[in-house]
Amino acid sequence: MSMFNAKFYDFMVHLPDEMDSIISLVSAAKEFGYSGIAALNLKKNRTDMNQLPKDFSIYNAIEVSGKPSKLRDEIRKYKDTGEILIARGRNEEVARAAVETERLDIILQPVKFNNVLGKIASDNSIALGFNIGSIIHTRGEERVRELRIMRANLMYARKYDLQMVLTCEPCSIYDFRSPREMAALGSLFGMSLKEAVDGMSTVPLDIIRKKSTGHIQEGVEII
Amino acid sequence: MKTLPVLREKKRYIAFKIISENTINRRELTEELFDSMYSLFGDKGTSEINPALMSYDGGFGVLRCQKDRTSDTRAALACINRVGGDSISIRVLGISGTVKGAMEKLIQQSIIKETEPGKD
Numbered sequence: 467m468s469m470f471n472a473k474f475y476d477f478m479v480h481l482p483d484e485m486d487s488i489i490s491l492v493s494a495a496k497e498f499g500y501s502g503i504a505a506l507n508l509k510k511n512r513t514d515m516n517q518l519p520k521d522f523s524i525y526n527a528i529e530v531s532g533k534p535s536k537l538r539d540e541i542r543k544y545k546d547t548g549e550i551l552i553a554r555g556r557n558e559e560v561a562r563a564a565v566e567t568e569r570l571d572i573i574l575q576p577v578k579f580n581n582v583l584g585k586i587a588s589d590n591s592i593a594l595g596f597n598i599g600s601i602i603h604t605r606g607e608e609r610v611r612e613l614r615i616m617r618a619n620l621m622y623a624r625k626y627d628l629q630m631v632l633t634c635e636p637c638s639i640y641d642f643r644s645p646r647e648m649a650a651l652g653s654l655f656g657m658s659l660k661e662a663v664d665g666m667s668t669v670p671l672d673i674i675r676k677k678s679t680g681h682i683q684e685g686v687e688i689i
Numbered sequence: 690m691k692t693l694p695v696l697r698e699k700k701r702y703i704a705f706k707i708i709s710e711n712t713i714n715r716r717e718l719t720e721e722l723f724d725s726m727y728s729l730f731g732d733k734g735t736s737e738i739n740p741a742l743m744s745y746d747g748g749f750g751v752l753r754c755q756k757d758r759t760s761d762t763r764a765a766l767a768c769i770n771r772v773g774g775d776s777i778s779i780r781v782l783g784i785s786g787t788v789k790g791a792m793e794k795l796i797q798q799s800i801i802k803e804t805e806p807g808k809d
Contacts, residue, residue, distance in 0.1 A: 494708075498780065602770055605728055640708065640776040643767045647781065650763035654729070 469663045473501035474645045475670035477527060477550060477572065478595075478633040481505040485517060492518055494639035504550050504670075525674060527552055530570070534563030545569035548677050552595065555579070565592055571673050572631050575600065575612075579619050584626040593669055594619055594628045598651050599635035602643065616655040629672070630657075632665040699756035702743065702785050704795035705766060709777035712747045721772045722752070726765045738762055743788055749799070751791045759784055 476495070481488055495503055502523035518524065527550040530540040537553060537560060544551055551569065555561035555576025564573050565587040573587060574595035587594065596619065600612040623630050632652060636642050643651070649662035657665075675681060682688065707713055719742050726735045738758045743751040754762040766779045782799050785791040 602768055609728075638776065640770065640778045642778065644780060647763050647767035650760045651767055653760055654764055 469659065470499075470645055472663065472667035473671070474499055474666045475502045475504070475674075476500055476633050476636065476642075476666070477504040477525075477631060477670055477673070478529075478552060478574070478597075478635045479503040479505050480635070480637040481507055482638075489517060491636070491639055492522055492524075494642050495636075496522055498642045498644045500642075500645075502670075506552075525550060525677075529554065530564075534559055537563050538567045541567045541570050548679065550673060550677060558583075562586075565590060571677075574633070575615065576619065577615060579615075579622050581622065581625075584622040584628065587628055588626040592628070593631045593673065594623045595631045595633060596620075596652070596657075596665070597635055598632055598643070598648050599641065601651050601654065602634065602641075613655050620656055629669045630661055630665040631669050631673075632662060698739070700739075700753055700786075701756050701759050702788050702791040703752045703754060703759065703762060703766070704749065704782040704785065704791040704799075705752065706749050706780045706782055706796075706799060707747075707777055708780060709772070709775055711775050713772050713775070713777060714747075715742070715745050717772050718742070718745060718750070721769050722765070725768045729765050729768060730761060734761070738765075740765075744792065749782075749796045751788060751796070753788075 479491070482491065496519065502525065504525040504527035506527050506529055508524065508526050528544055530537055530544070530551055530553050532540070541551055550571050552572045552574055553560070553564035553570055554574045555564060558578040561573060561576040561579065561583055564570055565583050568590050570590070570592050572593045572595040575597045576583065596616055601609060604612060622628070632648050634641060634643050634648060645663070645666050648666060649659050652662040653659070722740065722742065723735070726738065726740060730738065738754050738761055740762065741753045743753050752762065752766070763781055766781060769779055770776065783795040785795060
């Protein structure tokens with residue numbers, strides 16, 4: 467059985483405001499082989515969400531950002547809401563604050579990841595995100611830098627057994643890439659096919675399971 | 690003179706579909722395709738991939754590459770996001786060993802699926 471028969475998810479989709487655009491984005495995602503997405507700016511209590519296909523799941527994700535102190539507060543604020551929490555590792559300070567705060571789900575493309583951050587992320591079960599969209603939308607020197615960052619991050623993820631998540635950060639229907647293309651782009655910085663497939667199917671499903679209300683945390687025993 | 694069969698390089702044909710608002714012409718697509726390959730793999734890598742646009746009708750196309758470089762070709766196709774001023778994305782329909790297979794099995798089936806969405 468082919469590896470690509472699994473259910474695939476993209477966890478960092480920027481949804482447009484209009485319903486028509488949302489429907490076309492969702493149908494594009496389905497056409498590209500995704501079973502679900504996590505939307506960053508999904509408005510709660512939307513009444514028109516039932517227009518979307520029933521066999522496609524949309525989860526809520528929140529991008530936490532700002533200074534380290536604000537970032538910690540935001541993660542604590544949203545930790546029990548069941549939403550997927552994503553932090554962008556713009557610099558070492560922010561990345562450190564993000565990985566040190568428990569209950570964060572994904573640290574996306576940290577710029578200066580190191581062994582210390584790797585160890586902490588591993589202890590707090592935080593997945594390492596790879597933004598494949600940055601390879602697609604940049605050229606030349608900038609793309610070289612992004613590839614180098616991803617290569618280093620992959621090395622730490624393997625060393626500290628971190629879960630990996632792949633996203634192409636789509637904003638429109640033209641930004642989606644199918645899972646096979648994502649795996650091919652992942653191979654540019656040394657990611658194996660299995661790691662790429664897991665990063666789009668197994669790991670996102672695991673994060674969804676962790677966020678569900680019935681999940682029992684690691685280390686807790688029911689007597 | 691023909692190449693000896695044992696020395697002939699094995700090729701693969703990638704069938705793809707263009708998703709774009711406006712129609713992209715063949716020259717624009719070829720330029721963007723090669724530009725993407727040069728940018729990702731350089732002159733040496735592109736020569737090893739040996740790409741050629743075999744067929745293109747404005748919506749669907751077939752791209753030739755070396756047998757062992759299909760993943761790289763997919764990556765180069767995925768990196769194309771803009772042609773001229775228009776945003777585009779390329780969806781790979783499948784890979785075949787012959788041009789005929791790519792045209793008949795992959796492209797025609799995709800067109801049939803689009804026209805009859807209920808039937809799989």
